[in-house]
Amino acid sequence: MSVMLVFLAGIAAIIIWWMAQQRLTSRPWLEVGHVGQPGGGEQSQIPPAKIGLYVFLAVVGALFSLFISAYLMRVGTPDWWSTPLPRLLWLNTATLIVSSATMHWAKTEAQRGRGDTMRTALLAALATAILFLTGQIFAWRELTEAGYVLADNPANSFFYVITGMHGLHIVGGLVALGRTMTKAWSGPITNSLRLSVDLCALYWHFMLAVWLILFALFAGWANDFADLCRQLLT
């Protein structure tokens, strides 16, 4: 559960940082009548949808931290044979990075108010994300054809379940992206469209980060990293 605890420590740090700005030591019973600034400096100016997304990403982060924790508790048991990483995964990783980059491009274009390039960028992001998913399915096929099937070995099981879960989250992102795109194609750039693109970009970057961590985990770098930490500590 160590990874989950590290993740929680991160969340706790954010919460403490936030609470430190909330005047939690004030004496409310003495502050009668005082209303403060509109919004009071208590509520942030960030739009609610964005805060909602941050909270949601915390939940998704918890989910993957728990999967990784489970993986690390199971790894190295006597019946564990590492699954080889299909070459294709490198290509997929590159595709996802490109996808994230184009989302970022769409976001900056939306902010500058350039509708046409933004739409191109969104299309590119959609295409690359779908390409990534297809690539993942091909990687699965490659593995099963080489005999690494789901139930034979815990390493395989974890690989399929965790990559599958990541893929499902990308699919969910595609739904959001689809809705953003219908908005983008049906009118000029409004604030709400800008926000949607912004949120999609945030989600894309987050899922990319999750993927890079998972990739490192499957490639076995996590073990090297853990060994390194252990050496540093002893």
Added chain:
Amino acid sequence: MVDIRSGAGETIPLAEVEDVELYHPKSWWTKYVFSQDAKIIAIQYSTTAIAIGMVALVLSWLMRLQLGFPGYFDFIDADHYYQFITMHGMIMVIYLLTALFLGGFGNYLIPLMVGARDMVFPYANMLSYWIYLLAVLVLVAGFFVPGGPTGAGWTLYPPQSILSGTPGGKDWGILLMLSSLILFIIGFTMGGLNYVVTVLQGRARGMTLMRMPLTIWGIFTATIMALLAFPALFVAAVMMLFDRLLGTSFFMPAIVEMGEQLKQGGGSPILFQHLFWFFGHPEVYIVALPAFGIVSDLISTHARKNIFGYRMMVWAIVIIAALSFIVWAHHMYVSGMNPQFGFFFATTTLIIAVPTAIKVYNWVLTLWRGDIHLSLPMLFALAFIVTFVNGGLTGLFLGNVVVDVPLSDTMFVVAHFHMVMGVAPILVIFGAIYHWYPKVTGRMLNEAMGQIHFWVTFLGAYAIFFPMHYLGLLGIPRRYHDLGDATFVPDSAHTLNAFISVMALTVGAAQLLFLFNLVWSIWKGRDAGGNPWRATTLEWQTPQTPPAHGNWGKELPVVYRWAYDYSVPGAAEDFIPQNHPGLGVPTRETGS
């Protein structure tokens, strides 16, 4: 030293908070069924939760009938008994308490108490309820499929939960249970995002965090905990589904089932226990924190006194929430873990007792010299304190490794957790319903029926669970369908068991009276007016009762004071609503 910011004479420009666009329902269907109004969703959540809770209540009767009068009811065989235990436990903890506190009270109270027109994402909020309903239906479907519901115990420990020796293990039962949990978590996450973001961003002007009623603090913190803890159950459920359906070995060790070596092997049941309790322990506080918050408000309102040590109450809630994420393994003392860990977890467990005790002291000090009105909400709040202290004390016993090991899996544990997380939160729920029902319907619940309901429930609950401590010390194990002729069980224990069962049926009957009261009072109850308890918080200051769509009239309320200005010296009335600007004098200094 202290800055008194008195604003008696200040004029404050209104309506600087920009109005949110409200969703306006167009037809009867979108107004009352597929509604996006948090108040309707709250009522939908609550009725569904209470309905499924009744199922769990009936299951507890069946279990008690078997335990009290073994041999008389042949349709309750061992398999059925296990199925009843499992469904009873799971329904009570998740589908009743969690759903009712967060989905029910959370939806109703958050927008009203912080002065918002509605939740920030009404559409997701609506989906949340419908997914919850689907989860409940999938769960109930377990009773009708071949093999019946799962009998694995509410902890669902593998490998037994997915083997053929357990009812539902190789049939539909466990599949439906796991799917239902997954649905519940997805639905809850949608609702939970709403509760958190509404508290963060939807507050009315002047409603600083430290002016929020403790009810909101409790629900808010519990929601954050639930958002972070439920994923652990989600992960466990997904991996168990794979083990059961696709033959993976996440949790399955090498096992010979019915003389046949299974293909699976090498998996770790302990891994499941870690995941399960990483969710399971915070779950206790997900249920307890809203109860703490609500009780604080009930006590303050019905004792006409400000809550003692408001700041400490807030901090205690936050600290309890943080600590409860690092104590989970105290449920695993008997799973053969490293004794060092046992020591660590025993320590953290005992540390949680400190903020919890502070809360209890503060409640008592609030009551001290208060003008206590023994109204029904107050009675339930008092009963809660007594019960909670009682259950908390036995918890201190069980938190110690040496004491826990012999008591583990006896009736003592059953008595303990029913006291702290069964009876205590349920008492708060009752108190809260008596308190807020007038706002929801505009009418008071019938007092006479309420008194009967209270006394039978409170005394009855003690008659049920107190003797169970004694049975536990005798060594009577939990989850046993029939004690047989074990020599260590004295005859008196059998008599006691019969007595407990009779009391369980009596308490159950009182709940039927309560349900009748809920329905009867909608039409026949005394007219309540807008603020029958003369309370300060915003939900009692709405222009209409029951509050209309959008909660407030044209203008959003502006908040000038905290939620506990009761019996302020020099004030015209013994309460000053939070949106009342006048009278800049601060309340007397309280302990902080």
